[in-house]
Amino acid sequence: MKMALSLTNVCKRFGGVTALDGVSFDVAHGELLGLVGPNGAGKSVLVNVVSGFYPLTTGSILVDGRDVTYAPPHHFGRLGIARTFQNIRLFKRMSVLENVLVAFPRHVRSPFGSILRWNRRAEIDHALALLSQMRLVEKADQSAGSLAYGEARRLEIARALATEPKLLLLDEPAAGMNDRETDELRADISDLRSMLDAIVLIEHNVEFLRGLSDRLVVLDYGRMIADGVPDIVLKIPAVVEAYLGAAEDA
Amino acid sequence: MIQDYLFFTGINVLLAWSVYIILMSGSLSFANGGFMALGAYATGYLTTTYGLDLWLVIPPVALLAALFGALVSLPALRTRGVYLILVTIGISICMGVGIESSEALGGVKGMGGLVGTEPWHVFVLVGVVGLFLLIVSYTPLQRILDAVREDEYVARSLGINTTYVKVVSFGAGAALAATSGALYAHYLIFIRPEHFNVMMSLFMVLYVILGGVNNLWGAALGATIMTLAPEFIRGMAEWRPTVFGLIIILLLLVRPQGLLAFRTRTARAGTRVAKWVQGKLVPGGAAS
Numbered sequence: 107m108k109m110a111l112s113l114t115n116v117c118k119r120f121g122g123v124t125a126l127d128g129v130s131f132d133v134a135h136g137e138l139l140g141l142v143g144p145n146g147a148g149k150s151v152l153v154n155v156v157s158g159f160y161p162l163t164t165g166s167i168l169v170d171g172r173d174v175t176y177a178p179p180h181h182f183g184r185l186g187i188a189r190t191f192q193n194i195r196l197f198k199r200m201s202v203l204e205n206v207l208v209a210f211p212r213h214v215r216s217p218f219g220s221i222l223r224w225n226r227r228a229e230i231d232h233a234l235a236l237l238s239q240m241r242l243v244e245k246a247d248q249s250a251g252s253l254a255y256g257e258a259r260r261l262e263i264a265r266a267l268a269t270e271p272k273l274l275l276l277d278e279p280a281a282g283m284n285d286r287e288t289d290e291l292r293a294d295i296s297d298l299r300s301m302l303d304a305i306v307l308i309e310h311n312v313e314f315l316r317g318l319s320d321r322l323v324v325l326d327y328g329r330m331i332a333d334g335v336p337d338i339v340l341k342i343p344a345v346v347e348a349y350l351g352a353a354e355d356a
Numbered sequence: 357m358i359q360d361y362l363f364f365t366g367i368n369v370l371l372a373w374s375v376y377i378i379l380m381s382g383s384l385s386f387a388n389g390g391f392m393a394l395g396a397y398a399t400g401y402l403t404t405t406y407g408l409d410l411w412l413v414i415p416p417v418a419l420l421a422a423l424f425g426a427l428v429s430l431p432a433l434r435t436r437g438v439y440l441i442l443v444t445i446g447i448s449i450c451m452g453v454g455i456e457s458s459e460a461l462g463g464v465k466g467m468g469g470l471v472g473t474e475p476w477h478v479f480v481l482v483g484v485v486g487l488f489l490l491i492v493s494y495t496p497l498q499r500i501l502d503a504v505r506e507d508e509y510v511a512r513s514l515g516i517n518t519t520y521v522k523v524v525s526f527g528a529g530a531a532l533a534a535t536s537g538a539l540y541a542h543y544l545i546f547i548r549p550e551h552f553n554v555m556m557s558l559f560m561v562l563y564v565i566l567g568g569v570n571n572l573w574g575a576a577l578g579a580t581i582m583t584l585a586p587e588f589i590r591g592m593a594e595w596r597p598t599v600f601g602l603i604i605i606l607l608l609l610v611r612p613q614g615l616l617a618f619r620t621r622t623a624r625a626g627t628r629v630a631k632w633v634q635g636k637l638v639p640g641g642a643a644s
């Protein structure tokens with residue numbers, strides 16, 4: 107069966123640092139996979155590798171059965187992979203609306219052809235629909251740089267959705283949010299599931315993922331130490347230890 | 357003569373835009389003096405040696421410059437920041453040295469007999485290029501360029517072929533610099549390599565930085581002020597470079613962001629926001 111995402115023996119080294127060490131797992135269609143692990147475990151590196159930011163050292167990546175291991179970086183987005191960033195990376199000089207409009211595939215695929223394509227009302231409405239879904243529609247004409255932290259995180263999701271992705275990678279979307287915002291975001295992500303083929307959600311806080319994710323993959327020092335249903339995975343001694351260790355560090 | 361001032365102002369506005377066009381995709385080019393020289397000498401050679409019509413030779417030479425610009429940008433774009441700047445300065449220097457050592461182009465002695473440009477030709481081109489840039493600033497292309505300039509990596513992850521965007525904008529900027537060079541040369545009648553030295557490239561960049569890097573008006577204003585302001589102290593010719601330098605320092609101190617720093621929105625939701633808020637339009641319903 108074709109998987110939404112399939113990683114085989116993925117390794118990523120930076121000089122002497124092995125950030126990912128033989129990671130293999132699949133994400134099935136319709137699945138929401140939680141990716142957890144202590145700080146420095148390699149979660150963000152994994153997202154960077156799967157979204158084409160870093161070429162991997164060895165291993166292979168299949169998206170919907172297609173081998174993208176050696177695809178040029180801009181192909182990842184076109185193949186239906188979208189992502190958000192742990193350190194928010196919006197286009198701050200643009201408006202909230204423009205941050206969404208900029209990602210529409212029609213223009214992204216032929217930038218110079220877009221001289222002839224004006225801003226159609228339907229397109230603006232489509233962008234407003236995505237903003238409304240992320241509860242940002244009132245802010246449409248504000249500068250993206252003026253958004254509060256939680257809003258900026260949601261705008262990153264709206265921008266990612268504008269690429270019409272199949273697979274969405276969320277890198278700690280709740281980081282820096284208060285409890286109420288976190289709960290709201292949880293509901294938002296839950297609503298996104300129907301729009302997407304699969305979601306990979308990185309979250310440091312496992313409580314956020316309990317009940318939300320179908321499966322958990324646990325990374326520690328670049329290695330996969332567990333893969334399975336949340337309730338079972340979170341009882342595995344190695345996982346508990348990796349987390350308790352991290353909690354003591356913090 | 358007032359006509360000369362207007363002509364040189366127009367040329368400098370075009371040159372500032374040639375830098376701005378490349379800057380739109382995020383690269384600061386100090387090679388445009390070199391592209392300008394290419395346009396001046398290539399058209400000059402063809403009009404003087406073969407007696408060809410200036411208007412006939414400008415399009416192919418501009419195309420040649422675009423290809424040359426695109427070609428040199430490929431290795432240049434692999435480098436970043438200060439290295440890209442050094443590579444483009446190198447291109448300007450090589451161009452100058454190449455012309456100086458070329459017998460056919462007159463070497464250090466220069467090339468003469470270049471005629472055919474009237475000031476209004478330049479004004480028309482300023483109007484056409486300005487209108488084009490104005491239109492672009494309201495299209496999705498402007499957003500894509502802004503994205504590439506602000507965060508190339510994020511732009512790429514959205515699916516934008518950033519290399520292609522940058523190479524094309526380099527080519528377009530080179531073509532405009534070459535066209536300006538051709539018009540400039542055929543107005544001056546006589547050109548020498550030092551007309552197109554590294555200082556020329558530096559001035560074009562300064563016009564844009566002093567005027568403002570975010571919109572087409574900044575580059576135009578910067579070029580106009582820097583061309584005309586030193587003329588106000590005519591009669592003190594020896595002080596002109598000093599005044600020029602002082603204006604640069606003053607502007608950078610007072611307005612480091614440039615005179616006109618605003619960025620035009622490519623699209624607005626405007627009153628449609630209210631309709632969404634009131635729930636008159638439902639999510640998904642209007643999705644194309």
Ligand SMILES: Nc1ncnc2c1ncn2[C@@H]1O[C@H](COP(=O)(O)OP(=O)(O)O)[C@@H](O)[C@H]1O
Nearest residue numbers: 120123125143144145146147148149150151152
């Ligand atoms: N660009 C990089 N260059 C060198 N080392 C990196 C780079 N990116 C990440 N690393 C290293 O990879 C390891 C995993 O980092 P990361 O994936 O950010 O952890 P996290 O699981 O907290 O997201 C860390 O040791 C980090 O220092």
Ligand SMILES: [Mg+2]
Nearest residue numbers: 149150151192
């Ligand atoms: Mg991380």
